[in-house]
Amino acid sequence: LTMPIYNFSAGPAVMPKPVIEQIQRDLPNLNGSGMSILEISHRSSLFDTILAEAKQDLRDLMRIPDDYEILFFQGGGTGQFAAAPLNLATLHHAIALLDSGHWANRAGAEAAKLGVAVTTLASTQADHYTRLPHLPTTIPTESYDYLHLTVNNTIEGTTYHTIPQSSDLPLVADMSSNFLAQPYNVTDFDVIFAGAQKNLGPAGVTVVIIKKAIVKPVDHLPSMLDYHLFMTKNSLYNTPPVFAIYAAGLVLKWLKAQGGVAGIYQRNQEEAAKLYDFLDHSKLFYNPVHHADRSLTNIPFMTGDAQLDAEVVETAAQEGLMNLKGHRSVGGLRASFYNAMPMTGVDALVNFLHHFEQQR
Ligand code: PMP
Numbered sequence: 001l002t003m004p005i006y007n008f009s010a011g012p013a014v015m016p017k018p019v020i021e022q023i024q025r026d027l028p029n030l031n032g033s034g035m036s037i038l039e040i041s042h043r044s045s046l047f048d049t050i051l052a053e054a055k056q057d058l059r060d061l062m063r064i065p066d067d068y069e070i071l072f073f074q075g076g077g078t079g080q081f082a083a084a085p086l087n088l089a090t091l092h093h094a095i096a097l098l099d100s101g102h103w104a105n106r107a108g109a110e111a112a113k114l115g116v117a118v119t120t121l122a123s124t125q126a127d128h129y130t131r132l133p134h135l136p137t138t139i140p141t142e143s144y145d146y147l148h149l150t151v152n153n154t155i156e157g158t159t160y161h162t163i164p165q166s167s168d169l170p171l172v173a174d175m176s177s178n179f180l181a182q183p184y185n186v187t188d189f190d191v192i193f194a195g196a197q198k199n200l201g202p203a204g205v206t207v208v209i210i211k212k213a214i215v216k217p218v219d220h221l222p223s224m225l226d227y228h229l230f231m232t233k234n235s236l237y238n239t240p241p242v243f244a245i246y247a248a249g250l251v252l253k254w255l256k257a258q259g260g261v262a263g264i265y266q267r268n269q270e271e272a273a274k275l276y277d278f279l280d281h282s283k284l285f286y287n288p289v290h291h292a293d294r295s296l297t298n299i300p301f302m303t304g305d306a307q308l309d310a311e312v313v314e315t316a317a318q319e320g321l322m323n324l325k326g327h328r329s330v331g332g333l334r335a336s337f338y339n340a341m342p343m344t345g346v347d348a349l350v351n352f353l354h355h356f357e358q359q360r
Helices: 016-027 047-061 076-089 103-115 228-232 242-257 260-283 304-316 342-356
Strands: 068-073 094-100 117-121 145-151 169-173 191-195 206-213 298-301 333-336
Touching: 016 242, 047 068, 047 206, 047 242, 047 260, 068 228, 076 103, 076 145, 076 169, 076 191, 076 206, 076 228, 094 103, 094 191, 103 117, 103 145, 103 169, 191 304, 242 260, 260 298, 260 342, 304 333, 304 342
Parallel strands: 094 117, 094 145, 145 169, 169 191
Antiparallel strands: 068 206, 191 206, 298 333
């Protein structure tokens, strides 16, 4: 009997078992072609179908309207920290930011590096990012090309369950760590981007969902970051990450079979509630995040004693509960419950923590 292994990594992260098994079956021989997905051309009809189905399945799952385009880039979320200002900060050369934590800061720093002025409209740094900053009622009179928002803060464990809105500001949303985890209204955004390696598939592909009307040709852009170029070439200007798009496509089909985003959201809420409920009643562990802002996908928790936290991480790993070490900036532990985390994994974690607490 082998012990079940549950992977709570923040990313790259757990993928659905049936998808891994499908990849294993397909790997030597894709659709009876006698060739592997690892060796087919991105200009082949085999890949045409994979790309078209991935786009349509994502469109269905997120109810993406026709006036939005789906693009596939390389370069991760970090690539988009540069692509968004290069493509969109072309009028005022200025963007606004809600400082919700580490990844918001990274986005701001990348834009600043490219000569774009970055204004922080609100910050919760003083609260160690245990709650979310909100838009001030009056936004300073200077004009910005857009507002950058980190929808789910992977490290700090916070999520905007309600998206901040300002009629004056186009909205660019980093959804890297809760893409497809809960329903959002695509029309609330001008751009949504996400690296695949948390909730969508393996590392290597970055999804950009963008309102067509804001895409304009911009001179002097690197081709690999050019929204207009990728839109006119259907993400096939150059060789795309063929395997990563194929694998993400399988995850999208799996997600449809789970009842889509609404179905998985229901389960994600149940899973997160189990751990939060345990933490809120525990005398040993706690979660530091303001209740209204708690993430469904990334849950930091700790004992307050760094040495004991390390012991919990190590003991958990011996029991098959992997990758629970918290990010160094927050400390303690962090459990990531992406869509592919089964309820049995959450139950195993909560039982383990309960026994650990009892035995002290
Ligand atoms: N934004 C968020 C919210 C993230 O969690 C991450 C990765 N952890 C990034 C951006 C950076 O993504 P990448 O590693 O794909 O560049």
